[in-house]
Amino acid sequence: MTEWTGVAGRRVVITGGTGGIGLAAAEELGRRGAAVTVVGHSEERAAAAAAQIAEAAPEAPPAEYAVADLRLQTEVRRLAADLQERYRVIDVLVNNAGAMFARRQVTAEGFEATWALNHLAPFLLTALLVDRMKQHPPARIVTTASAAHQPARIPFDDLGAERSYRNRGYARYGETKLANILFTAQLAEFLEGSGVTAYCYHPGLVATGFNMGNGPFMRLTMRAIKPFSRSPEEGADTLVWLADAPEVAGESGGYFVDRQRVLPSAAAQDMGTARHLWELSSRQTSAPRADPRSA
Secondary structure (H helix, E strand, C coil), rough: CCCCCCCCEEEEEEECCCCCCHHHHHHHHHHCCEEEEEHHHHHHHHHHHHHHHHCCCCCCCCCEEEEECCCCCHHHHHHHHHHHHHHHCCCCCEEECCCCCCCCCECCCCCCCHHHHHHHHHHEEEEEEHHHHHHHEEEEEEEEEEECCCCCCCCCCCCCCCCCCHHHHHHHHHHHHHHHHHHHHHHHHCCCCCEEEEEEECCCCCCCCCCCCCHHHHHHHHHHHHHHEEEEHHHHHHHHHHHHHHHHCCCCEEECCCCEECCCCCHHHHHHHEEEEEHHHHHHHCCCCCCHHCC
């Protein structure tokens, strides 16, 4: 198996790549020579992002885009099929798309929207693409988590948040970010020895459009903290590093903050919870298989 030498010349797929941290990361990865595909909810925004990346990195392979509403599993499956048809090799998958909803919403498929977008979508997309990635190692999977996971627990008795949706969605957001970390840890264990590695990270408090669609109070709050926030480029730094740097090859399963591997909360280190969450998520998504080692 060849060693990881960086993203230059490699295919990188990044969800939530049309703005904020995702777009900043996509631009920098393009500058480093990656062939970038951004995934967005809107074709107009996705096409504009691809054009912006191409302009920022004129010497890289032309950036491409794909469109999917990742809240819906039918769309995640369509996206995965599209990506596999377009690309023989996918070297890096960045699960970056996410949102916080002030009020509880339910998708057309019957799932609470925060859980559907922030956890089930990356779980299912990874499950659908991981075999292709294992065929051409080395490869990497990077997932955007958050320090918002710290006080959270996975509400196995209320996964739809019918009873527990509170704090204008912040608590629910934290639960999904905890799920991202547990998913990464279990995924890394399953993929050990395959040449595919998995990481997650906290980007910090970043000044983007995140949470701006949740009413006037949240817009005012986000504007108030903007002077104390990081730029999207600063927030994307650890993401880019995890996707690119050869030195993290041996750190699969880790949670990173500012390019340092740190311990997440005690709940995020519980591998019994990670396995239970994996099994449940497999059932919720009808994923191809519960354990990627069985491929």
